[in-house]
Amino acid sequence: TAALQQCFIRRAQNHTAPNAFQVQASFKVAILGAAGGIGQPLALLVKMSPLVSDLHLYDIANVKGVAADLSHCNTPSRVRDFTGNDELANCLKDVDVVVIPAGVPRKPGMTRDDLFNINASIVKTLVEAVADNCPDAFIHIISNPVNSTIPIAAEVLKQKGVYNPKKLFGVTTLDVVRANTFVAQKKNLKLIDVDVPVIGGHAGITILPLLSKTKPSVTFTDEEVHDLTVRIQNAGTEVVEAKAGAGSATLSMAYAAARFVESSLRALDGDSDVYECSFVQSELTDLPFFASRIKLGKQGVEAVISSDLQGLTEYEEKALESLKPELRGSIEKGVAFANKQT
Numbered sequence: 001t002a003a004l005q006q007c008f009i010r011r012a013q014n015h016t017a018p019n020a021f022q023v024q025a026s027f028k029v030a031i032l033g034a035a036g037g038i039g040q041p042l043a044l045l046v047k048m049s050p051l052v053s054d055l056h057l058y059d060i061a062n063v064k065g066v067a068a069d070l071s072h073c074n075t076p077s078r079v080r081d082f083t084g085n086d087e088l089a090n091c092l093k094d095v096d097v098v099v100i101p102a103g104v105p106r107k108p109g110m111t112r113d114d115l116f117n118i119n120a121s122i123v124k125t126l127v128e129a130v131a132d133n134c135p136d137a138f139i140h141i142i143s144n145p146v147n148s149t150i151p152i153a154a155e156v157l158k159q160k161g162v163y164n165p166k167k168l169f170g171v172t173t174l175d176v177v178r179a180n181t182f183v184a185q186k187k188n189l190k191l192i193d194v195d196v197p198v199i200g201g202h203a204g205i206t207i208l209p210l211l212s213k214t215k216p217s218v219t220f221t222d223e224e225v226h227d228l229t230v231r232i233q234n235a236g237t238e239v240v241e242a243k244a245g246a247g248s249a250t251l252s253m254a255y256a257a258a259r260f261v262e263s264s265l266r267a268l269d270g271d272s273d274v275y276e277c278s279f280v281q282s283e284l285t286d287l288p289f290f291a292s293r294i295k296l297g298k299q300g301v302e303a304v305i306s307s308d309l310q311g312l313t314e315y316e317e318k319a320l321e322s323l324k325p326e327l328r329g330s331i332e333k334g335v336a337f338a339n340k341q342t
C-alpha cells in the first residue's frame, strides 16, 4: 500500500512529492454519487491519499456497503456513508473538497448533451446543498454535460449568495490524461514525462488538445495532429462503444478525478507548484467559462495560465474559433436552466 500510495502521489505531483509518510492527513473530502461506476473506484483512490482525514460517501442508494468495504483499508482516512437527501447536509458539513460524479452516463449513440435533462436537475439539487452546508469548499463537478453543469452550478451558487468562481471546477482532467497517453504512445515517449494542455470544454469538438504545447517539445506531422486531436475528442465515445450499453468511462475517470482531488489537496496544504487543466470561469476568451491550465492555491484558482493560448498553430487557431459557438450554446443552456427553475 505504501508503495502504491507513493507512486500515486508522485504521479500526481510530477515527481516533486515529499515522502508520503511525512504528509499529515487533515482534509475532508465528500463524494456525491459515490456508489456509482466512477464513485466507487474514485472513493478507493481517495481512500489511499495520505492527505485525507475524512472521506464522506453519499448516494441515493447502495452506499453503505461501499463505505463498509472501503473502511477496512488501513489508510488514515475515516470513511462514513450517507444515504438520501435527509443525510446530505451532514455529509457536507466542514468538507474541504466536494466531488460530484452523480448522474446518468452515456449509452452508445448518445452525446453528453443528451444527458442534460436528467443530470442538470441532479447537479442543481446537490450544489444547492453544497451552498447551504460547505460554501467554502472546492467543488469538482464530473457530471456531464460539464459544459452546462458548471454554469448551472455557478448560477445556483449566485442565487444562494455564495458563488466563489475560484472554487468551482469542471473536471476535464481525463482529457489531459488521455492526451498524455495517446501522445506518448504515438511518439514513443516516456509516459510520465508527457504533458499536453487541453483547453475549451468537455464535449466533442469543444475538447481542444494543444499538441504544439506538448512537453517535452515534440513535432507532429499535420496528419498526426489531426488523428490525435480527433482521437482525444472521441476517446469517451471509444469507451462508451466498447462498453456497449454498460456505461461510459469509469476507471480512467476515477483515476483522473483522484489526480485532480490530490492536486487540490496539495494546493490547500500550501504547495505552491500545482497546475491542472479545468473548466472554470475565465477571461481568457470571450466565453464566460473556458478550460485551460490553471494554477491552484489555498484559495482555489490562483491564476489562469494565458501563455498556452499564445502562438497557437493555424490548426489550433481554427479549432479554437470553431468550438466557440457550441461551447457558448452549452453554457447559455445551463444558465437558462438554472434561472428558469427559480
Ligand code: NAI
Binding pocket: 032, 033, 034, 035, 036, 037, 038, 039, 058, 059, 060, 061, 101, 102, 103, 104, 105, 106, 115, 119, 122, 125, 126, 141, 142, 143, 144, 145, 146, 171, 172, 173, 174, 175, 202, 247, 248, 249, 250, 253
Ligand atoms: P453511474 O450511473 O454508474 O453512477 C452514478 C451514481 O450517481 C449512481 O450511484 C446513482 O445512484 C448516483 N445518483 C443519481 N442521482 C443522484 C442524486 N440525486 N444524488 C446523489 N447521487 C445520485 O454513472 P457513472 O459512470 O459513475 O457516471 C457519472 C457521471 O459522470 C455521468 O454524468 C457521466 O456522464 C459523467 N462522466 C464525466 C466524465 C468527465 O470527464 N467529466 C467522464 C466520464 C463520465
